[in-house]
Amino acid sequence: MPEPRLNQRFAIVGTFVHSSNEQSLLTLQDHCLGVANGKIIFLQKWDEDLLTLLQEHNILPESVIYLKERQFLIPGFVDTHIHASQYPNCGKGLDEGLLSWLHKYTFPVEAKFADLEFATETYSKVISRVIKNGTTTACYYATIDTDATLRLCDIVDKAGQRAVVGKVNMDQNSPDFYKEETTQSFQNTIRYVNEVINREYQLVKPCITPRFAISCCMDLMKQLGQLARSHHLHVQTHICETRDECTMVQKLYPESKSYTDVYEQAGLLTKKTVLAHGIYLSKEERETIKKRRSGISHCPNSNLSIRSGLLDVKGCFEDDIAVGLGTDISGGYSPSIMDAMRTAISTSNTIAMQRGPSYTPLDYKDVFRMATLGGARVLDMDDIIGNFEVGKEFDALVIDPKAAGSVIDVFENDSIEDVIQKFVFLGDDRNILKVFVAGRDLSEKSCVEPLNIS
Incomplete structure (x- = not known):
């Protein structure tokens, strides 16, 4: 279990970079941020009277982290769509x-994960890798x-990461070696949800996970939708990841007006729903998603990588739909949200051309x-994480552009932007020098240890 956070108070002094609903990027230089019990208790400009500010919030001077010049703090990354079980295939099989x-x-x-030893080894590797890449x-x-x-939940919990984790449901159009019977699939999901709730993880929550409309019958999806709503x-x-997929869904559910309507009829669209891809959504489908306040990854x-298509993110923004980023390993070959950021720009540039x-x-x-x-909003967690607003939990990354081995060259006339x-x-x-989740430092040094980060 993660170490207790009670009575842990510390502060960080330096440059802070985050977003708001109104501004994509806010840069706050010469600021001090205070943390108590894993939550942000203040963020304000500081002057020579830093000691008074610390005393007001019962923070000891030796519990202050001073960022060096050019270092800065950003919110932790949110990966809104990642197949932990596909990690062994990362970087291969994209033909x-x-x-x-x-x-x-x-x-x-994925069928290999019935072997708990294999599951433990693989899940441990992927969780370590994504945390190292700044995914909080x-x-x-x-x-x-x-x-x-459930083993994945244990590993995530032990690592201290924040997560929603889903047991996948598949009862049709799937190979015999990797398929469930409808009743069995639903009953196992109930067992999974109850077990996760009973374990009382601090930061890990269960997630209802019908793989997609092709691999789940309507009866199963309706039962899952009801379970999701009853337990919030x-x-x-x-x-709508590929055109072939959309065509197949239309054939499987001729009574539905669209792919989105399949999930609407099943009761699966809520403000806690994450819809991966959404490349070929129609205007009407986006209106339904907006109405239900669901998000897109x-x-x-x-x-x-698997040549599915180009998502017009700007169009989603215009329709007031929340959009976050996902690595989607192993369809995506990188477990880093930084790669997703860059590739999102390249995709958008292609659409612009x-x-x-x-x-x-x-x-x-x-x-x-x-x-x-944006990712926090997609996960309906933007009241808890996503930026440095007072009252939110402290999920953050210490960034050093001049770290050892860095490929970034910083010049004297480079602004912070x-x-x-x-x-x-x-x-x-x-x-990424440090990774904080809910105030806990997931790196080797304690978050309350005074240091000048090197």
Whole structure:
């Protein structure tokens, strides 16, 4: 279990970078942020009278972290769509389109997780990797195996990461070696949800996870929708990822007006629903998603790697739909949200080249917000995490653009905004010195240890 956070008070002095609903990027230099019991208790400009500020909040001077010049603090990254069980396939098997790719590569590797030893080893590796890359909150797909999914929850909890974790449901159009019977699938999901609730994890929540409309019958999806609503649970699934997928869903559910309408009829669309991809959503479908306050996970690496298509994120923004970023490993080959940020810009630039000068693509500020506050909104957690507002939990990353091994070169005339932009386009895990989740320092040094970060 994570170490207790009670009575832990500390402060950080330096430069803070975050987003608000109104501004994609806010830079606060010469500020001090205070943390108590894992939550932000103040963020304000400081002067020579720092000691008085600390005394007002019962923070000892030796519990202050001073960031060095050019270092800065950002909110932790939020990965809104990641298949932890596909991690063994990262960086390989990208020669097929979605539906054939699932049967050739994905289902066989996911079936291996019935072996708890394999599951433990693999899940431990992927959790370690994504935390190292700055993901403080993740929305995980596991597999159809209940015990292995519970093992994933244990590993995430022990690592101290914030997460929603789903046991996958599949009862049709799936291989015999990786498929459930409808009643069994639902009963195992009830067992999974109850077990996660009973374990009383601090930061790990269960998530209802019908893989997608092709692999789940309507009866199963309706039962899952009811379970999600009765327990106020998150829901995650896929939608409109490829044209072939959309055509198949239309054939399977001819009584539904659209792919989105399938989930609407099943009662799966809520403000806690994460819809991965959404590339081929119609205007009417986006209106339904907006009405239900569901969010979209944009997975640009995956969309390009298995040639699914290009999501018009700006169009979603115009329709007032929350959009976060997802790595979607192993359709996406990188477990880093920083890769997702860059690939999202490349995707948007491609759309701009197709549509002409009237289309304004995403910039580094847009994707920074998507990776932090935007992802929190998609997960219906923006009242808890996503930026440095007082009262929110302290999920954050200490960034050093000049860290050992960094590929970023910083010049004397570079402004703080220049350095942030360079980090977005060039940074990697070497630039992430510390990872905080709910005030707990997941690196080796205690978060309350006084230090000048080097």
